Amino acid sequence: MQDTESHLALPAPRGLRLARERLLLPLALMLLVVSLSAAISLGAVPVETRTVWGVVANKLWPGLVEQTWSAGREAIVWEIRAPRALLAVMVGAGLALVGASLQSVTRNPLADPHLLGISSGGAFGAILALLHTGLFLGTLTVPLFAFVGALGATGIVLAVSRFTRSTSADRLVLAGVAVSFIVMAGANVLIFLGDPKAAHTVVFWMLGGLGIAQWAHLGYPLAVLLGAGIWLWLRRAEFNAMTVGDETAATLGIAVARFRLASFVVGALVTGVMVAFSGIIGFVGLMVPHIVRLICGGDYRVVLPASALVGGIFLLWADIVARTVLAPEDLPIGVVTGLVGGLFFIWVLGRRA
Template structure:
């Protein structure tokens, strides 16, 4: 009898849960479908357009699901070794930047916050600039610039921690981040001033604008683990993030240790952003605008804001990468330019058409 009652309670709970969250689940499913379709379409686009049937066969062949081999080595290189890793990296970077922006805005309860506001990206850019301009590590090594960028990001996070280790105020945290950002930006400028090689300066500028063109299969696992683990952790913390948006006093009354939670979230964000910036350079705007778009359309509950932001961020950056590849064939634009050119007008439209939500009320 108890088993029957338990089954009945479980079925009723499941029915209520699905009815209550049906809209958001449908939206997530639609986002997944759109993302998969865009990924497949993106593979065939570029300076050399390749038939989509051939694209499918190349992927199946490399996955060991087909023995049909009728394409050239060049086509296999372009699809499997260049475009597919690039597309996956763009999706991971877009998702990571978007959810980092969501978490950062909740941590500091500031709608103007983005993942770069604490100076982590400035530290990464200084590290990469030093490697490129000063040859601190042999630049011909595959991941020398990425190592420098990640080291700079972690250094900036350590400085942030020491400046705020006994601090409970988010305002001081923001001010510290701004100062760290200015400091490392100045260091980058000094290094660029000393560098007399125009080619090196050009490389630095291109890196600062962001790109996923150097993606390969070796870097994908590291970025994948950092982003997926980061997203899962942020989803686990969704209740605490909701409480943080209501204010620190309210969060305390709900049993949230805001100081401990803030640093836990900052560490997750810093590692995720450090790895993304190390491999992709400075891709701006996504971590700022995507959270606002998602909240304005789907509400402020982080249980759904985080996964929806991840998919929309991935879709947005993938679209930007497609445009960057095809707009000036055979050249390509830095992806950071495209994200700003598309994102800024769209965000202005959202502000005009709908009020965005941060926390308990509309702004």
């Protein structure tokens, strides 16, 4: 088996790599805008692109564009699809950032919040809040419980890996998968013991979806994404050093154990909040950083912002597929990402053989 480190930073000719770095972020940003437009336009009721941007322009600057569309079209664009598309961008960006950071601090190309059990812990916390404790803290209850659940699952994975001496990259993933199964078993018990009339609502967290997106709720994932994104960006040099190895990072003055723990806590926070609003969406954190590194190499100065942009783009198109393939019914987005991610996972394993 090839060395794990080689998959975290694929080499490329310096000139080609620099050209890709300069082009990747602007192109990804333009593609994100195009994808947002498509996500709002496409669906069971198609809406013309000019109508989409006309509605958006009038909402931001009233009277800027002459209204030629119906009130129904405006409601579809602004009240339903726009917040859903923005939530897709935030969730995709957040999960991709977590995946990129975990792959660095664990030196494991297969690290992902889903495979390491963090997403399952977030779902456990959300289900506990919905079916058993009630929203006693208001709208903050589910995100807070999801974060605590994700953090708890992270702690269990680290404890299991230490107890079983699973220090290698592959065994850490196996520990995460085992914990994920245990936590999801606990979540199923919570569902079984909960109100049968309300239990069907938690299927959303089991399969993943963006259907509950509302403007009033977007502030929470946005705040967490911005805060975590800034924290990760400011530590891009540490992530670069961690990909080389603990000893090298330590010689550069990095408190390796503390930095790894902090990265896991930030990852649990982001994953927990995203799971609270989107359910379990797997493999985004696994796939996106790999794709970015294939294009521009392993420098986290580029990997982090590019992963956020590409993650948002990927989840937008996954949601488009989920909304259109069985229209007017919505296919759970976790089904789409699971199918694509499973195939990608097999491809990664094949490359490492």
